Amino acid sequence: MKILIVEDEIKTGEYLRQGFREAGFNADLVRTGVDGLHMAQEGDHDLIILDVMLPGMDGWQVLKSLRRNGQEMPVLFLTAKDHVDDRIKGLELGADDYLVKPFSFAELLARVRTILRRGRNGTEVTVLQVADLELDLLRRRIIRSGKRIDLTAKEFGLLELLMRRQGEILPRSLIASQVWGMNFDSDSNVVEVAMRRLRAKIDDAYDTKLIQTVRGMGYVLEAPEV
Amino acid sequence: MNSRYSLTTRLTAFFTVASAFVLVGLGSLVAISIDRHFVELDRDALRDKIHLTREVMGKATSPQDLKTRLDDVLHSHEGLFVNVLRGQESLYSTPDFQFPGNMVELTLRARLGVASWQTQKHAYRGMAQSVSMPDASEMPLQIWVALDIAHHKHFMYSLIQALVAYVALATLVAGALGWWAAKNGLAPLRTMRTRAMAITAQRLDERIPSHAFPIEMADLATTLNEMLRRLKEEFDRLSEFSSDLAHELRTPINNLMTQTQVTLSQARTTAEYQDILASNAEEYQRLARMVADMLFLAKADHGLILPSTERIAVHDEASALFEFYEALAEEKQVHLRLSGEGDVCGDRLMLRRALSNLLSNAIRYTPPGEQIAVEIQGDVHGTTVNVINQGPSIDAQLLPRLFDRFFRADKSRKQLDSDGAGLGLSITQAIVHAHRGRISVSSISGTTCFSMYFPSTKIVGKLPTTDA
Numbered sequence: 001m002k003i004l005i006v007e008d009e010i011k012t013g014e015y016l017r018q019g020f021r022e023a024g025f026n027a028d029l030v031r032t033g034v035d036g037l038h039m040a041q042e043g044d045h046d047l048i049i050l051d052v053m054l055p056g057m058d059g060w061q062v063l064k065s066l067r068r069n070g071q072e073m074p075v076l077f078l079t080a081k082d083h084v085d086d087r088i089k090g091l092e093l094g095a096d097d098y099l100v101k102p103f104s105f106a107e108l109l110a111r112v113r114t115i116l117r118r119g120r121n122g123t124e125v126t127v128l129q130v131a132d133l134e135l136d137l138l139r140r141r142i143i144r145s146g147k148r149i150d151l152t153a154k155e156f157g158l159l160e161l162l163m164r165r166q167g168e169i170l171p172r173s174l175i176a177s178q179v180w181g182m183n184f185d186s187d188s189n190v191v192e193v194a195m196r197r198l199r200a201k202i203d204d205a206y207d208t209k210l211i212q213t214v215r216g217m218g219y220v221l222e223a224p225e226v
Numbered sequence: 227m228n229s230r231y232s233l234t235t236r237l238t239a240f241f242t243v244a245s246a247f248v249l250v251g252l253g254s255l256v257a258i259s260i261d262r263h264f265v266e267l268d269r270d271a272l273r274d275k276i277h278l279t280r281e282v283m284g285k286a287t288s289p290q291d292l293k294t295r296l297d298d299v300l301h302s303h304e305g306l307f308v309n310v311l312r313g314q315e316s317l318y319s320t321p322d323f324q325f326p327g328n329m330v331e332l333t334l335r336a337r338l339g340v341a342s343w344q345t346q347k348h349a350y351r352g353m354a355q356s357v358s359m360p361d362a363s364e365m366p367l368q369i370w371v372a373l374d375i376a377h378h379k380h381f382m383y384s385l386i387q388a389l390v391a392y393v394a395l396a397t398l399v400a401g402a403l404g405w406w407a408a409k410n411g412l413a414p415l416r417t418m419r420t421r422a423m424a425i426t427a428q429r430l431d432e433r434i435p436s437h438a439f440p441i442e443m444a445d446l447a448t449t450l451n452e453m454l455r456r457l458k459e460e461f462d463r464l465s466e467f468s469s470d471l472a473h474e475l476r477t478p479i480n481n482l483m484t485q486t487q488v489t490l491s492q493a494r495t496t497a498e499y500q501d502i503l504a505s506n507a508e509e510y511q512r513l514a515r516m517v518a519d520m521l522f523l524a525k526a527d528h529g530l531i532l533p534s535t536e537r538i539a540v541h542d543e544a545s546a547l548f549e550f551y552e553a554l555a556e557e558k559q560v561h562l563r564l565s566g567e568g569d570v571c572g573d574r575l576m577l578r579r580a581l582s583n584l585l586s587n588a589i590r591y592t593p594p595g596e597q598i599a600v601e602i603q604g605d606v607h608g609t610t611v612n613v614i615n616q617g618p619s620i621d622a623q624l625l626p627r628l629f630d631r632f633f634r635a636d637k638s639r640k641q642l643d644s645d646g647a648g649l650g651l652s653i654t655q656a657i658v659h660a661h662r663g664r665i666s667v668s669s670i671s672g673t674t675c676f677s678m679y680f681p682s683t684k685i686v687g688k689l690p691t692t693d694a
Contacts, residue, residue: 102514104507154549180550184579185515187586193553215500216507 006036033057052079131223162221171218241404253389305374526656533573559594568604583650588615620669
């Protein structure tokens with residue numbers, strides 16, 4: 001996956017590039033809107049992360065020019081200002097998502113992955129599997145090491161999210177929004193409690209723990225490296 | 227009149243113009259009346275003279291006799307001139323005096339039948355009359371008489387001079403009086419200005435004593451005081467907010483700084499570094515969240531949060547929130563109960579957020595084994611949503627401050643959990659206000675009830691959200 005980052009703030013840009021590279025992306029970084037536009041037209045990026053406030057040519061103009069030239073790759077806006085008008089403007093211009101600074105990197109990463117995953121659900125899976133944990137979407141059944149585990153509807157949804165995005169660190173806010181539809185800063189204790197209960201059912205009885213807490217970032221479900 | 231002129235100038239000018247107008251009118255009336263009176267006097271005198279001339283003529287036996295007699299009679303009347311004509315022939319005329327040729331015409335045209343004319347040195351009034359003598363059958367006689375009115379003219383001239391001088395002087399005096407009256411009458415305005423000048427941001431509790439001003443201005447003073455009171459309230463709230471903000475930011479920043487610097491002061495293991503960074507990340511998230519919340523409130527203050535309007539069944543939203551909080555409530559052994567139905571016209575996300583904050587709050591303060599009830603009552607006028615929980619009562623004095631930013635009823639409880647920034651209730655209030663609703667709280671004998679009311683009117687355009 002190739003990502004273009006257009007960000008004039010030097011530190012932010014460097015860390016974003018590093019973060020995305022370490023997350024397995026091929027990330028390019030440019031500092032001005034003009035360079036960004038040029039790069040986007042030359043290269044073959046799968047997604048552009050675009051700062052709104054850029055010297056010379058701002059994010060809006062870059063996006064407008066891109067769309068005018070028929071470039072349809074997804075664009076995620078970063079901005080320090082949060083005006084409803086801005087948000088609407090961005091989405092009208094054809095941005096795919098919008099993140100207000102300060103944002104957590106885990107959140108950005110998760111959103112980028114969400115956007116990139118869109119429209120490529122070619123093969124609809126019916127069974128998700130991580131190590132010895134199996135989740136059957138059709139029968140709504142969970143089996144670990146051959147034993148059936150009963151979960152509530154929301155717990156099932158939570159596990160499904162974690163398994164669908166195995167190996168990804170999911171921030172609490174993203175979990176709250178995806179599982180419960182809480183699209184705002186809600187009480188993050190709730191996610192903690194729900195996660196604890198899910199772990200009690202999924203992990204506690206087994207030696208291999210699949211769900212990990214990544215402090216300061218969120219949760220991840222993955223098969224431990226052997 | 228240009229609005230930049232001072233009130234004193236305007237009033238003075240107005241007073242001066244009005245006085246001048248009245249005085250000039252009065253002066254003119256006096257002058258005209260006196261002049262008319264003179265004309266009348268002259269007319270009577272002229273008629274008298276005509277009559278006298280006629281009498282003399284009646285007694286005259288010959289033209290020579292007439293002349294002698296008239297000379298005798300007129301001798302004693304200085305400034306009287308007579309001309310007696312038969313046709314074009316002058317029977318008698320006062321020597322060294324020339325009547326205007328068109329005397330008859332002048333008389334006919336003149337006001338009150340008295341003709342006026344002037345020579346280089348003198349002014350005259352005169353009259354022409356036809357008389358038919360009983361014995362003289364041939365042609366009618368004409369008697370012209372004239373009076374020198376120099377003394378009248380002189381009098382009128384002096385009078386008008388005196389009047390003009392008086393009017394001018396009186397106008398000046400009236401103007402001065404007007405200026406004085408305006409200045410004195412407007413003195414309270416200047417006092418008010420001095421008072422108002424004493425009011426600064428640091429001295430917003432200064433008030434204008436309304437009882438010290440005339441009735442017309444007492445209202446203004448009261449209104450100004452009312453404005454000052456509101457300003458002071460807002461100002462106090464703002465200053466408190468800024469200092470709270472600084473304080474709220476200082477603590478986590480201090481933690482971060484100390485922690486980071488202590489960590490850097492010597493080499494650590496990787497695990498220790500990871501631990502510190504994770505702890506920092508948590509702290510940063512808390513800061514970011516606080517900033518986001520404050521921005522939301524700032525936008526709300528400026529009426530910038532625009533609720534979209536759709537009809538929302540509160541019951542559905544509450545159910546969704548119950549699902550969300552279920553686990554946490556069970557963990558805390560608190561029961562959640564939902565009852566009633568009602569619709570709100572508003573923004574789904576914001577409404578959810580408002581209710582979420584109340585629920586989160588309630589769960590935090592409800593002791594194990596107790597219950598939290600969400601009661602919805604909807605009717606045609608609006609919908610009330612009550613969030614009721616059992617738990618320690620909140621001090622009645624603290625209740626009104628509960629919605630203040632960063633306010634925590636329990637000052638000692640410092641950020642035990644990440645949501646304790648003390649902005650939740652402010653945000654809920656801002657959301658309710660953005661929906662033109664009201665929020666209130668009561669806490670009596672172990673039962674605390676937050677009550678949100680949403681009127682069923684449609685929300686149009688930007689809304690101010692700062693009014694209480």
